[in-house]
Amino acid sequence: MSPEVVLPILIPLLAGALTLAFWRSQRYQRWITLFASFALLAAGLWLLDSTREHGYVVMQMGNWPAPFGITVIADLLSAIMIVLTGIIGLAIAIYSMVATPDRHERFGYYPLMHLLLAGVSGSFLSGDIFNLFVWFEVMLLASFALLTLGGERSQMEGAIKYVTLNLFSSAIFLSAIGLLYGMVGTLNMADIGYKLSQVEHTGMVNVVALMFMISFGIKAAAFPLFFWLPASYHTPLIAVSALFAGLLTKVGVYALYRVFTLMFTGDVSYTHDILLWAAALTMLTGVLGAAAQFEFRRILSFHIISQIGYMLLGLALYTPLAIIGGVFYIMHHIIVKTNLFLVSGVVYRLLGSYDLKKLGGVYKHRPGLAVLFLVPALSLAGLPPLSGFFAKFIIIRAGIEVEAWVVTAVALLVGLLTLYSMIKIWAEVFWKPVPEGTDTSALTGKEKDPQMWIMLLPLVGLTLCTLFIGLNGQPIYELASDAAGQLMNPAGYIEAVLGVSP
Amino acid sequence: METLMAYVVGILFASAIYMMLRRSIVKLVIGLIILSNAANLLIFAAAGMTRGAPPLIPEGATAPLGPIADPLPQALILTAIVIAFGVLAFAVVLIHRAYEVVGNDDLDQMKDTDT
Amino acid sequence: MIEDNKKIMKTNTLILHTAALFLLPLQLIFSVFLLLRGHDEPGGGFIAGLVASAAFVLYLFAHGVPATRNILRVEPHDLLAIGLLLGLAAMFPGLLYGEPFLTAQWWEFTLAGSEIKLSTVLIFDIGVYFAVLGTILTIVMSLTEAEE
Numbered sequence: 001m002s003p004e005v006v007l008p009i010l011i012p013l014l015a016g017a018l019t020l021a022f023w024r025s026q027r028y029q030r031w032i033t034l035f036a037s038f039a040l041l042a043a044g045l046w047l048l049d050s051t052r053e054h055g056y057v058v059m060q061m062g063n064w065p066a067p068f069g070i071t072v073i074a075d076l077l078s079a080i081m082i083v084l085t086g087i088i089g090l091a092i093a094i095y096s097m098v099a100t101p102d103r104h105e106r107f108g109y110y111p112l113m114h115l116l117l118a119g120v121s122g123s124f125l126s127g128d129i130f131n132l133f134v135w136f137e138v139m140l141l142a143s144f145a146l147l148t149l150g151g152e153r154s155q156m157e158g159a160i161k162y163v164t165l166n167l168f169s170s171a172i173f174l175s176a177i178g179l180l181y182g183m184v185g186t187l188n189m190a191d192i193g194y195k196l197s198q199v200e201h202t203g204m205v206n207v208v209a210l211m212f213m214i215s216f217g218i219k220a221a222a223f224p225l226f227f228w229l230p231a232s233y234h235t236p237l238i239a240v241s242a243l244f245a246g247l248l249t250k251v252g253v254y255a256l257y258r259v260f261t262l263m264f265t266g267d268v269s270y271t272h273d274i275l276l277w278a279a280a281l282t283m284l285t286g287v288l289g290a291a292a293q294f295e296f297r298r299i300l301s302f303h304i305i306s307q308i309g310y311m312l313l314g315l316a317l318y319t320p321l322a323i324i325g326g327v328f329y330i331m332h333h334i335i336v337k338t339n340l341f342l343v344s345g346v347v348y349r350l351l352g353s354y355d356l357k358k359l360g361g362v363y364k365h366r367p368g369l370a371v372l373f374l375v376p377a378l379s380l381a382g383l384p385p386l387s388g389f390f391a392k393f394i395i396i397r398a399g400i401e402v403e404a405w406v407v408t409a410v411a412l413l414v415g416l417l418t419l420y421s422m423i424k425i426w427a428e429v430f431w432k433p434v435p436e437g438t439d440t441s442a443l444t445g446k447e448k449d450p451q452m453w454i455m456l457l458p459l460v461g462l463t464l465c466t467l468f469i470g471l472n473g474q475p476i477y478e479l480a481s482d483a484a485g486q487l488m489n490p491a492g493y494i495e496a497v498l499g500v501s502p
Numbered sequence: 503m504e505t506l507m508a509y510v511v512g513i514l515f516a517s518a519i520y521m522m523l524r525r526s527i528v529k530l531v532i533g534l535i536i537l538s539n540a541a542n543l544l545i546f547a548a549a550g551m552t553r554g555a556p557p558l559i560p561e562g563a564t565a566p567l568g569p570i571a572d573p574l575p576q577a578l579i580l581t582a583i584v585i586a587f588g589v590l591a592f593a594v595v596l597i598h599r600a601y602e603v604v605g606n607d608d609l610d611q612m613k614d615t616d617t
Numbered sequence: 618m619i620e621d622n623k624k625i626m627k628t629n630t631l632i633l634h635t636a637a638l639f640l641l642p643l644q645l646i647f648s649v650f651l652l653l654r655g656h657d658e659p660g661g662g663f664i665a666g667l668v669a670s671a672a673f674v675l676y677l678f679a680h681g682v683p684a685t686r687n688i689l690r691v692e693p694h695d696l697l698a699i700g701l702l703l704g705l706a707a708m709f710p711g712l713l714y715g716e717p718f719l720t721a722q723w724w725e726f727t728l729a730g731s732e733i734k735l736s737t738v739l740i741f742d743i744g745v746y747f748a749v750l751g752t753i754l755t756i757v758m759s760l761t762e763a764e765e
Contacts, residue, residue, distance in 0.1 A: 003712060003718070006718050010705065010708070010718075013701065013705060014702075014705055016701065017698050017701035017702045017705060018698075018702075020694055020695075020697055020698035020701065021695065021698035021699075021702065023692065023694055023695065023698070059717045059718065060717055061717060061718060061719045062711075062717065062718075062719040062720050062721065063711070063716050063717050063720040108694070130578055130581070133582075134581065134585065137585045137588075137589065140589070141588055141589055141592065144589075144592050144596070145592065148596060148599070151599060151603070152603075153603045153604060153614070154614060154615050156596070156599055156600040156603050156604065156612075157600070157604070157612040157613075157614055157615045158615045159596055159600075160527060160530070160596065160597070160600060160609070160612060161615075163592075163593055163596060164522065164530060164534065167534050167537070167538070167589060167593070168522070168534075168537065170538075170589075171537045171538055171540070171541045172541075174538075174541040174542070174544075174545065174582055175540075175541045175544045175545070177545070177578070178541070178544045178545030178546075178547075178548040178549065178575070178578070179544070179548045181545070181548065181549055181574070181575065181578075182548030182549050182550065187574075187578075227616075231615045231616050232615065234615070235615060584663070588752070591756045592756075594760070595756070595759065595760060595763070598760070598763060599763070602763075
C-alpha cells in the first residue's frame, strides 16, 4: 500500500482537529501549524518521488474497488501541485507566526487554514468527480470564513460577491455532475473518461463540458466571470490574501486541466477553441485592469487574472508543448504570486499603507526588501533568466507552432503590460522618496521590529525557489514534460485506476 | 414524470437567478437557496426515476430481484444538501454581519471594494 | 425565584420552557439509539447528531445561550475537534493490516450471551455524531449571540 497519496489530505485534517482541540492556547496552535506545514511539504516531496518512480500512485478508499468506491490518485501533475501547496503552506505558516493579529488567532485562524489546505490537497488528489466537488466545498467554506475573519466593512462587501459567485459556480458544477451521471452512470473520473471515449461524441456531452468549463472558469477567475476576485482578494489579512492568491484559483485551473485532458477530449476543436478565446480575453482584461489600479494588492489581484489566462492558454492550445508550458507556468506562478503578496504585507508593516501614492523610499532604506520584490516582479513579467521567462517562452513558442497568431500576440503584449505594472510599483513604492507626512519610524529603523526577520524568512525562501526554477530550467522542464506526457495520454491514468487498458 | 421534473428544475433555476439579480441581499440568499435545491433536483431527474422499487436485497438473496432504483443519486443529493446547509448557514451569518456593518440591505450600497 | 427565572429564560413561554427540560434527555437518548441502530439499519451518526443538536437548540431557544453552555459543559468547537479526531482515528486501523485507509475493521466477541460487533465504522460514526453536534451548535450559538 502507498500511504503517501492520502497523507497530504490527512496531515492538514489532523492539524486542523488538533488546533481546534488547543483552541485556548495560541502558542500551541502556532507550533502545531508550523510542524504540520513541514510535514505536508515532506509528504508532498515523498509523493512526488513516488510518482516519478511509479507514474501513478492509486489508493481505493476503504478497499472498495474502482469504479464503485472513491479513488484517491496522484499523477505527476497532482504531486507537483501538492509540493507547491506544501511550499506555500509553509511560507504562510512562518509568516503568520508573527503577522497574525490576536483577534484573528482567537477566532480560529489556524484551524481554518488547515481546513483550507486539506480541501486544496483533496481536490488535487481526488479521482472521483463528486469527491472533487466535496473537496471544493470544504475549501470554499474555509475560504469564506478566512475571508471574513476580522469583520471589516470592506471584507463583508467583498465576501458577498465572492460567496455568491462561488456558490453559483458550485451549483453549476453539481448540475453538471448530475447530467454526466445520467449519461454515463459513473462518477469515477477515469471511468467517465473511458466511457466517454467509447461512445460517439454528442451535443449533450459538449453541453456538460461547457458547464464544467463555466464552473471551473469562475473558480479560476477566468473571463468573463472574474470580478469576484479583484473585489475580495485585497480585503482580508495579507497572509490570507497570499494563500488565496497562490492556491485557490489554481485549484480551478487544475480542475480544468484534469477534466479537459481526461474526460472531454472528443471534440477538441469546439471546447478548446472556446477555452482559447476565454484565455486571451482573461489575459487582456486582467492586465488592463491592473494598469488602472493604484493600490498594491489590487494590482497584484488583477495580475492573478491575467496570469490565469496564460495557464488556460496552455491547456487551450492542447499540444504537448503547450501543456508543458501550462504546467511550468502554474509552478512558477504559485510561488511568485504568493511572494509578491507577502512583499506588499511587509511594506504595509513598514509604512502602514497599500496605496502607491502614500508609499515610497523603500529602496533607500531597505535595499534587501527591494531585491526581494524585484526578483519575483521581473519573473512575473517574464524577464530572463527568471522562472517566468521560461514559462512564457514555452507557451508562446507552442502558440507559434500551431500558428495561433492572435493569441500569441496577445500573450506577448500582456507580458509587456505586466512589466509596465511592475515598473509602476517599483517606481512608486521603492524608488521615489517617501511622501511627506508619512510615518517613517519603522522604515528607517528608528523603531526596532525584532520579529521582522521571521516575516522576511518566507520571502527569501520563495525568492530562492523562483531563482532555482529559473536557473534549473532544464530539470524543471523535464518534470513538467513528464507531467504533460501523462496528461496527454489519459489511457495511463485510466489503466492505473481501473486496472484495464482501454 | 421526468418531463415534469425538467420543467420544475427549469422554473427553479430561473427564479433563483431572478432572485439573485435583485438588489436586496436577503433575496440574494433566497436565490442561492433555491439554486442549490434546483441543482439537487436536477441530479434526481437526470439520473432517472424509478417508482416503487427500493434498492433492497431480500433476505437470503445476494442480488436484487428485478430492476431497482439507483441509490447513488440519492446519496449524492444527501451529501449536497449537507454541504449546502453548511454553506448557506455561513451565508446567512454573513449577510447578517454585512447588514450590521453597512446598515442596509441594498447591494448598490456595497460597491466600495469594486473597481 | 421568579426574578431569577426571568434572567435565565430567554422567552417567557412556560410551555416551551418546561417542555425543553423534558425533551432534552428524551431526544438525547433517541439520538444515541439512532447512532447505534445505524450499525445495520437506517440511522447513523449524521442523523443522530442532528437529533442531538435539535435537543440542545430547543433548550437554547427556551433558556438562552449561557444556560445551554452550562448544561453542555464543553465548548461546541471542542465537540467538533473530538469528532474530527475520532473520525481520523477510524481511518488508520486498516493501515495496520496492510489495507487502504478507511478499510473497515470488525471485532466480534460475545458478552453475557449476546454477540457484540465493534468496528471502525462505529468509531467513525461517533466521530460524525460529535462533529455534526459541534458544527450546528457553533453556528446556532454564534447566530443567537450576534442577534443579542
